[in-house]
Amino acid sequence: MPSKTTTKPTLEPMNNEQALSMMRSVAAEQEDSDYLQRIPEVAQAGLDRVQTLIATNLDVMTEFMKLVGRIAMTFFANQTYFNDLRGLKRGRMYTGESALEYIVNAVKGYDFDPEKAQQNMTNYAKPDIRSLIHARNFNMQYKTTVFRDDVARAVVSENGIYEITQQVINSLGYSGNFDEYLAMKHVILNVIEQGLGLSVVIPAPTTEDASRQMLAAIKAWGKKLTYPSTKYNPQGYAGLVTNTQTENLVLITTPEYDAYLDVYGLAPLFHLDVANIEYSKIIVDDFGAHDNVTGILVDRNALMFLENYWEMETWYNREGRFFNHWLTISEVLSYSLFRNCIIFQTSASNVTGITVSPAKVTMVKGEKRRFTATVQGEGVIPQSVTWTLSGQAKDGTKIDNYSGELTVAEDETASTLTVTAHSTLADVSETGTATVTVTD
Numbered sequence: 001m002p003s004k005t006t007t008k009p010t011l012e013p014m015n016n017e018q019a020l021s022m023m024r025s026v027a028a029e030q031e032d033s034d035y036l037q038r039i040p041e042v043a044q045a046g047l048d049r050v051q052t053l054i055a056t057n058l059d060v061m062t063e064f065m066k067l068v069g070r071i072a073m074t075f076f077a078n079q080t081y082f083n084d085l086r087g088l089k090r091g092r093m094y095t096g097e098s099a100l101e102y103i104v105n106a107v108k109g110y111d112f113d114p115e116k117a118q119q120n121m122t123n124y125a126k127p128d129i130r131s132l133i134h135a136r137n138f139n140m141q142y143k144t145t146v147f148r149d150d151v152a153r154a155v156v157s158e159n160g161i162y163e164i165t166q167q168v169i170n171s172l173g174y175s176g177n178f179d180e181y182l183a184m185k186h187v188i189l190n191v192i193e194q195g196l197g198l199s200v201v202i203p204a205p206t207t208e209d210a211s212r213q214m215l216a217a218i219k220a221w222g223k224k225l226t227y228p229s230t231k232y233n234p235q236g237y238a239g240l241v242t243n244t245q246t247e248n249l250v251l252i253t254t255p256e257y258d259a260y261l262d263v264y265g266l267a268p269l270f271h272l273d274v275a276n277i278e279y280s281k282i283i284v285d286d287f288g289a290h291d292n293v294t295g296i297l298v299d300r301n302a303l304m305f306l307e308n309y310w311e312m313e314t315w316y317n318r319e320g321r322f323f324n325h326w327l328t329i330s331e332v333l334s335y336s337l338f339r340n341c342i343i344f345q346t347s348a349s350n351v352t353g354i355t356v357s358p359a360k361v362t363m364v365k366g367e368k369r370r371f372t373a374t375v376q377g378e379g380v381i382p383q384s385v386t387w388t389l390s391g392q393a394k395d396g397t398k399i400d401n402y403s404g405e406l407t408v409a410e411d412e413t414a415s416t417l418t419v420t421a422h423s424t425l426a427d428v429s430e431t432g433t434a435t436v437t438v439t440d
């Protein structure tokens with residue numbers, strides 16, 4: 001887990017006259033009539049009068065502090081702090097607690113035969129529509145307190161208004177962005193842990209030659225992903241065809257590997273066309289325990305980062321004589337199984353075993369049950385499996401190749417069935433099995 005950096009973003013320092021002028025401009029842009037009516041313009045009323053009015057009149061001070069909160073929100077919206085992953089947000093979800101994603105798969109073609117037109121033209125062709133639900137899963141709230149006496153002192157000191165605004169920005173926005181970064185990074189780490197991308201083995205770019213190899217690999221795979229294929233997305237084993245345009249590609253890597261690519265890779269190739277690689281680049285501090293991963297080349301639409309709301313609220317506690325500012329964040333931070341992803345690692349993946357659950361079960365004739373599998377191994381290991389069934393005597397006893405749902409026929413005569421899970425990773429001989437006892 002990364003530690004919080006000591007370098008915090010700041011607004012440009014300004015004195016109170018400049019700050020009040022800026023705040024009035026913001027109030028005008030936001031059509032904040034309460035602020036504009038209660039707090040006069042410095043150029044007309046004079047700085048001393050405006051400062052005294054804010055410091056001594058609670059209603060005026062309240063409008064002032066509400067605008068401080070909104071200015072902080074504007075700063076949050078326009079700055080990424082250290083969290084470059086915010087740039088991957090796909091938009092805002094204004095209502096609801098989940099987002100529905102769906103994709104229509106490619107249609108399988110068939111031989112054109114005019115002789116069959118009359119009998120086939122009215123047949124129903126069901127489209128292959130796949131859907132995922134991404135639930136709102138990041139819900140955080142942050143609070144900071146500013147005492148009324150501190151506000152009064154701030155508005156009459158030379159740079160006090162700037163300092164009060166900075167306090168709100170740093171205590172709320174910095175903390176919210178840090179937690180958001182950790183949550184977004186967790187999604188990326190889960191992509192690695194679940195093997196949700198095609199693993200490509202390539203040396204770590206710690207030398208000039210290896211850096212050139214990685215740059216060439218990025219360029220080559222970026223082009224490959226533009227072609228429709230079932231090879232590069234997590235649902236490809238189930239027949240999903242996808243492609244990614246190069247402008248939608250994002251390379252996620254670490255500071256160390258980014259530096260190697262810049263120093264050893266791009267510098268020698270600076271004047272060559274081969275260096276013109278089409279992708280966006282985002283840096284994370286590390287890939288957690290996955291030391292063998294050097295980068296991820298992913299379709300930006302795979303990262304389902306949707307903002308529900310970032311909201312600031314301000315309230316005055318009359319008994320305690322202080323202002324509370326609350327920052328509330330609600331977002332969907334998820335990952336799509338329908339998009340392409342390449343995971344670069346320095347060593348090959350190795351499946352060491354597959355565990356099927358339940359391992360032993362009794363089922364009655366006519367019953368249905370879904371099995372699950374966990375794939376163990378080293379490196380980037382897809383958790384997806386395909387299923388086969390053996391031992392059945394009737395055609396009605398079958399297992400779905402992809403979902404793992406077993407159906408036992410009403411007239412099944414076999415007493416024992418074997419369910420087998422096969423890893424979707426290429427050239428893997430390891431399997432996992434479950435035993436099913438069939439009863440009446």
